[in-house]
Amino acid sequence: MVTGPHGADSEVGTLRTVMLHRPGPELQRLTPRNNDKLLFDGIPWVARAQDEHDAFAETLRGRGVEVLYLTDLLTESLASEEARGMAITSALSGLHLGDTMRAYLADFLTDASPEELTELLTAGIRNDEVRGGHGLVTSLLDQHDFLIDPLPNLLFTRDSSVWVRDRVAITSLAMPARARETQLTELIYTEHPRFRGTAKIHGWHHEHVEGGDVLLLAPGVVAVGVGERTTPAGVERLARQVFGADLAHTVLAVPIAQERATMHLDTVCTMVDVDKVVMYPNVADSLRAYAVTVTERGEEDSDLVLHVADAEPFLVAAAKAMEIDTLHQIDTGLDPVTAEREQWDDGNNTLALAPRVAVAYERNDGTNDRLEEAGIEVLRIAGSELGSGRGGPRCMSCPISREPMPRG
Numbered sequence: 340m341v342t343g344p345h346g347a348d349s350e351v352g353t354l355r356t357v358m359l360h361r362p363g364p365e366l367q368r369l370t371p372r373n374n375d376k377l378l379f380d381g382i383p384w385v386a387r388a389q390d391e392h393d394a395f396a397e398t399l400r401g402r403g404v405e406v407l408y409l410t411d412l413l414t415e416s417l418a419s420e421e422a423r424g425m426a427i428t429s430a431l432s433g434l435h436l437g438d439t440m441r442a443y444l445a446d447f448l449t450d451a452s453p454e455e456l457t458e459l460l461t462a463g464i465r466n467d468e469v470r471g472g473h474g475l476v477t478s479l480l481d482q483h484d485f486l487i488d489p490l491p492n493l494l495f496t497r498d499s500s501v502w503v504r505d506r507v508a509i510t511s512l513a514m515p516a517r518a519r520e521t522q523l524t525e526l527i528y529t530e531h532p533r534f535r536g537t538a539k540i541h542g543w544h545h546e547h548v549e550g551g552d553v554l555l556l557a558p559g560v561v562a563v564g565v566g567e568r569t570t571p572a573g574v575e576r577l578a579r580q581v582f583g584a585d586l587a588h589t590v591l592a593v594p595i596a597q598e599r600a601t602m603h604l605d606t607v608c609t610m611v612d613v614d615k616v617v618m619y620p621n622v623a624d625s626l627r628a629y630a631v632t633v634t635e636r637g638e639e640d641s642d643l644v645l646h647v648a649d650a651e652p653f654l655v656a657a658a659k660a661m662e663i664d665t666l667h668q669i670d671t672g673l674d675p676v677t678a679e680r681e682q683w684d685d686g687n688n689t690l691a692l693a694p695r696v697a698v699a700y701e702r703n704d705g706t707n708d709r710l711e712e713a714g715i716e717v718l719r720i721a722g723s724e725l726g727s728g729r730g731g732p733r734c735m736s737c738p739i740s741r742e743p744m745p746r747g
């Protein structure tokens with residue numbers, strides 16, 4: 340059961356509303372010098388990335404999904420002077436600025452319209468873009484250094500917030516290049532008229548949890564990957580909050596290799612039906628989960644006494660928590676090399692629009708063919724440019740509202 344106008348209790352309930360970010364000027368900031376730090380594996384052709392993204396959005400709209408854009412929501416949220424003030428203060432909190440530059444930028448940003456401010460907060464400001472006499476910092480920094488970092492990974496809206504039933508978790512992103520994204524999602528969920536009053540959990544000041552690690556396996560069952568991004572303490576914090584607010588009865592903590600290729604749980608496993616996942620075959624035998632439940636309640640989330648079961652194979656632990664006989668893994672039957680190539684290109688990172696309907700990158704022929712053979716309708720989208728940020732359809736979407744998951 341999902342209550343309230345927004346929220347999701349599964350990965351596969353019919354998708355009603357989603358938040359996307361159409362790639363924009365922040366991608367123009369990527370150069371061969373900064374792309375690694377900014378977590379892109381190449382320099383995308385921006386116009387083509389936008390075309391691909393527009394086609395993705397159209398695919399969703401074609402299936403009745405309402406598409407909201409993060410930058411529209413942000414601009415609308417920045418209509419109030421107070422919200423603009425908060426956004427500016429947090430964007431300028433970095434210790435690399437110094438008082439002279441901070442004061443200059445504060446004035447500059449205060450004069451910007453909500454639209455301009457959205458662009459400045461997402462595309463950033465480079466040192467050579469502020470002209471003349473603003474003191475020591477601007478003189479000593481390289482002209483290419485950013486005073487406000489661009490946020491090219493905003494594209495991956497999955498990571499910077501995640502709905503668990505009718506609450507939205509503001510996540511805490513592990514990589515410095517992404518840390519500021521959650522200042523923007525927090526602002527949207529706090530200030531935007533559509534979301535005002537939504538109860539929030541977690542927050543960017545807490546232990547690291549990224550949305551790509553969070554899978555709503557079934558109502559009451561949340562799997563959380565623990566690896567390069569979400570930390571052990573992060574999953575404990577999230578578990579306490581979802582238990583405290585009665586959003587789940589079981590959290591499955593799922594260790595994943597701390598590597599770029601498997602940065603989030605959704606890079607190796609996503610759901611395509613109420614009882615089916617597509618999973619990277621090379622991890623299928625080794626993926627394990629610790630089921631966390633509550634044994635005693637108290638006043639505060641911190642008083643909850645948690646029980647951590649011994650690790651079990653992921654599919655076994657998941658099926659038990661979901662109270663189903665089997666959580667089926669669609670066997671893509673790919674040889675290890677093809678499997679590795681398609682995993683790298685986000686073949687396992689599908690976005691379910693409903694049970695047995697999933698959006699996937701067209702390039703991953705092998706995985707997609709096997710999904711179709713297993714009865715999944717695959718909506719294939721182009722992602723040659725989008726994929727250079729290492730994220731697929733699931734990463735590029737934050738479901739804001741799904742219909743309750745149908746049983747069985």
Ligand SMILES: NC(=[NH2+])NCCC[C@H](N)C(=O)O
Nearest residue numbers: 378495551603728729730734
């Ligand atoms: N949920 C996901 N798998 N997100 C992919 C994020 C990719 C992004 N470039 C990063 O490194 O953070």
